[in-house]
Amino acid sequence: MANGATFFDLPREIRDIIYDLAFADLDIPKHSNIHAERAVYTSTSAPLLYVHTQITEELQCLIYKEHxxxxxxxxxxxxxxxxxxxxxxxxxxxxxxxxxxxxxxxxxxxxxxxxxxxxxxxxxxxxxxxxxxxxxxxxxxxxxxxxxxxxxxxxxxxxxxxxxxxxxxxxxxxxxxxxxxxxxxxxxxxxxxxxxxxxxxxxxxxxxxxxxxxxxxxxxxxxxxxxxxxxxxxxxxxxxxxxxxxxxxxxxxxxxxxxxxxxxxxxxxxxxxxxxxxxxxxxxxxxxxxxxxxx
Structure with missing residues (x-):
């Protein structure tokens, strides 16, 4: 990666591969009650979602894709x-x-x-x-x-x-x-x-x-x-x-x-x-x- 480049300079396809690897062992529920107000993840179950707002947005798309x-x-x-x-x-x-x-x-x-x-x-x-x-x-x-x-x-x-x-x-x-x-x-x-x-x-x-x-x-x-x-x-x-x-x-x-x-x-x-x-x-x-x- 060039000097000054960041994680977000990687193509989205590469970022998604990294996300998949990072989430491989996490216990994220595959379903949720329609009446529940809370998200399906927490800072303990998915700390990566609390690192950066763009990461949160991109990861949420992946989480709810199979939800x-x-x-x-x-x-x-x-x-x-x-x-x-x-x-x-x-x-x-x-x-x-x-x-x-x-x-x-x-x-x-x-x-x-x-x-x-x-x-x-x-x-x-x-x-x-x-x-x-x-x-x-x-x-x-x-x-x-x-x-x-x-x-x-x-x-x-x-x-x-x-x-x-x-x-x-x-x-x-x-x-x-x-x-x-x-x-x-x-x-x-x-x-x-x-x-x-x-x-x-x-x-x-x-x-x-x-x-x-x-x-x-x-x-x-x-x-x-x-x-x-x-x-x-x-x-x-x-x-x-x-x-x-x-x-x-x-x-x-x-x-x-x-x-x-x-x-x-x-x-x-x-x-x-x-x-x-x-x-x-x-x-x-x-x-x-x-x-x-x-x-």
């Missing part, structure tokens, strides 16, 4: 019933965080039963009654609410290229593909070029009617989004372990929905061969901001 903004929806029914609202206000989100983010994720879960609301003037029953038909009536409303909230964020995150819809199925809500088909189509129509990734997590899923000539819950999702451009579906079957609140993670296997079609052949595979086709690879996942623990 994911997450909208956690805990107890989904409360949002559908109007007891809670999805907050899409981004005034507190930094300019670089909004400008650099390429992916928005919405993480959904229902861990509790939904109970009927007594609207009569009569005395309330001694014990609450589970509303068995709630999701039959509200499933599409739920999907529409989520996709409209995502569309509200379009102007705040101009460089977003993809959306992750993360569905944690605890057998307390029905995530039916027919409820989501229209809203996802509307989301992509309103957000040109957007790719949608749907991650469905089930616990100890088993199709007791496998091979009956129909198709199951997982196959329904898979078949729908094999047809739809820029929509990608993945299902993961998780083991149920009671994790601690401070270390909530699950082990499981990513599924191949097409494997069930093998059971409809004249010579269906053995159980071991079938499982070898059904499960693609093992994985360990951790909820981003919701909790899977029941009360």
């Amino acid at each position: 994911k903004i997450v909208i956690p929806i805990q107890e989904l029914s409360q949002y559908i019933k109007g007891e809670k609202t999805i907050d899409t206000n981004t005034d507190h989100v930094s300019h670089q965080r909004r400008l650099g983010t390429k992916c928005i994720a919405v993480e959904l879960i229902q861990t509790q039963d939904v109970y009927e609301t007594d609207t009569s003037a009569d005395e309330k029953p001694s014990s609450p009654i589970v509303d068995e038909g709630f999701w039959d009536d509200k499933g599409k409303e739920c999907a529409k609410m989520i996709t409209e909230a995502l569309l509200n964020l379009k102007s705040s995150f101009p460089n977003v290229e993809s959306v992750d819809i993360v569905l944690w199925d605890m057998d307390k809500a029905y995530f039916r593909v027919r409820d989501w088909k229209g809203p996802i189509t509307a989301l992509q129509s309103g957000w040109e070029g957007l790719r949608v990734f749907i991650d469905l997590y089930v616990f100890q899923y088993y199709d007791e009617n496998a091979g009956d000539g129909g198709y199951n819950y997982i196959q329904g999702w898979d078949r729908q989004y094999k047809k739809q451009k820029d929509v990608h579906f993945t299902a993961t079957n998780l083991e149920w372990e009671e994790p601690t609140k401070n270390d909530e993670q699950y082990h499981g296997q990513v599924m191949n929905p097409a494997a069930w079609e093998l059971l409809e052949d004249e010579d269906p595979p053995s159980d071991s061969d079938f499982e070898g086709k059904l499960y693609l690879y093992s994985t360990t996942v951790r909820p981003m901001y919701i909790t899977c623990l029941t009360n």
Whole structure:
């Protein structure tokens, strides 16, 4: 480097290589809660960001390039019933965080039963009654609410290229593909070029009617989004372990929905061969901001 030259006289491509090397061993979160006001880094985790304003600006672009903004929806029914609202206000989100983010994720879960609301003037029953038909009536409303909230964020995150819809199925809500088909189509129509990734997590899923000539819950999702451009579906079957609140993670296997079609052949595979086709690879996942623990 010539006398008097500085680090900033290097081409930006060279500086980025140096930044990548400097950040290789740093523990910078890959996602952040949309409601968090703080940056994803601190002076302890990323001291280089506090050396020079230009370095800070250039490094923030790299940090948020792979960053994911997450909208956690805990107890989904409360949002559908109007007891809670999805907050899409981004005034507190930094300019670089909004400008650099390429992916928005919405993480959904229902861990509790939904109970009927007594609207009569009569005395309330001694014990609450589970509303068995709630999701039959509200499933599409739920999907529409989520996709409209995502569309509200379009102007705040101009460089977003993809959306992750993360569905944690605890057998307390029905995530039916027919409820989501229209809203996802509307989301992509309103957000040109957007790719949608749907991650469905089930616990100890088993199709007791496998091979009956129909198709199951997982196959329904898979078949729908094999047809739809820029929509990608993945299902993961998780083991149920009671994790601690401070270390909530699950082990499981990513599924191949097409494997069930093998059971409809004249010579269906053995159980071991079938499982070898059904499960693609093992994985360990951790909820981003919701909790899977029941009360």
